[in-house]
Every structure is written in C-alpha cells, then in structure tokens.
Amino acid sequence: MMRFGLYIFIILFCVSIYKDLTIGIIPDNTSMNQNIGNKMEEDKLTGISMKVDKGDTILSVVEEINDHLGNKLDISEIMADFKTLNPKADPIKIQPGETYYFPVYKKGAE
Known part of the structure; x- marks a missing residue:
C-alpha cells in the first residue's frame, strides 16, 4: 500500500x-x-502640429489649444504626453521656429 x-x-x-x-x-x-x-x-492621444514662436513653452501652447479645460491641466501629464507625441524632442529645450505635436485633450478630461 x-x-x-x-x-x-x-x-x-x-x-x-x-x-x-x-x-x-x-x-x-x-x-x-x-x-x-x-x-x-x-x-488614444491626439495631437496637433504647431510651430513654436520665441517665448513659447509647452504649457503655454497646450493651455492655448485646450482653453476649454481652464486650469484643469496636469503639468506632469502634459510633459509625458508631449514626450509621447515627440519622442526625439527634449520637452525642456523646444526650439523657436520648429514644429512639434502638442496634446489635445477631450472636453470631459481632467
């Protein structure tokens, strides 16, 4: 057994x-x-192609594009989304006269 x-x-x-x-x-x-x-x-992350002027920052351009959201934008999310849309670009050192993709957020996003 x-x-x-x-x-x-x-x-x-x-x-x-x-x-x-x-x-x-x-x-x-x-x-x-x-x-x-x-x-x-x-x-899906949507973006819009825009040419950067002198004195523009990522935050100022994104706020201009997404003015319907007011102050509900998160800076760290904006930087991450910018880097996703522009993998070869340095978000801190954007160059005037260059064209970059900037994130466009939905109206219901916070």
Missing part, C-alpha cells in the same frame, strides 16, 4: 511539472500586451 501511494505521488508530481513547463503559471506577456494595447487604443 505504501508503494502504491508513492507511485501515485511520483506520477502526480511529474504531471504537475509537465503542466507547469508546458502551460505555465505565469501570465502570458502577449495577452498582457494586447490588453495594454487595447487600453491605449481606447484612450
């Missing part, structure tokens, strides 16, 4: 190792990436 229990334990142990190696217990990264991609598609 003791041998039978040992055989069952070894078989179950081997089956669990096999399932762990083939199926895994860690979530699949591809499905996680698809979920993140779907969320990004829902919250």
Whole structure:
C-alpha cells in the first residue's frame, strides 16, 4: 500500500511539472500586451502640429489649444504626453521656429 501511494505521488508530481513547463503559471506577456494595447487604443492621444514662436513653452501652447479645460491641466501629464507625441524632442529645450505635436485633450478630461 505504501508503494502504491508513492507511485501515485511520483506520477502526480511529474504531471504537475509537465503542466507547469508546458502551460505555465505565469501570465502570458502577449495577452498582457494586447490588453495594454487595447487600453491605449481606447484612450488614444491626439495631437496637433504647431510651430513654436520665441517665448513659447509647452504649457503655454497646450493651455492655448485646450482653453476649454481652464486650469484643469496636469503639468506632469502634459510633459509625458508631449514626450509621447515627440519622442526625439527634449520637452525642456523646444526650439523657436520648429514644429512639434502638442496634446489635445477631450472636453470631459481632467
């Protein structure tokens, strides 16, 4: 009887190792990436291309574009969105005369 229990334990142990190696217990990264991609598609960031004048800052241009939001804009979100729209541009050192994409926020966004 003791041998039978040992055989069952070894078989179950081997089956669990096999399932762990083939199926895994860690979530699949591809499905996680698809979920993140779907969320990004829902919250698509829209931008408008504008030429920067001397003395303009990212905040001043974004406030001008999104004047319907008043003072409800978050500076850190604006900087992150600007960097997303302009991956090669330094948000701190925008150049006058250059054209950049600036985020446009929905009316209901806060």
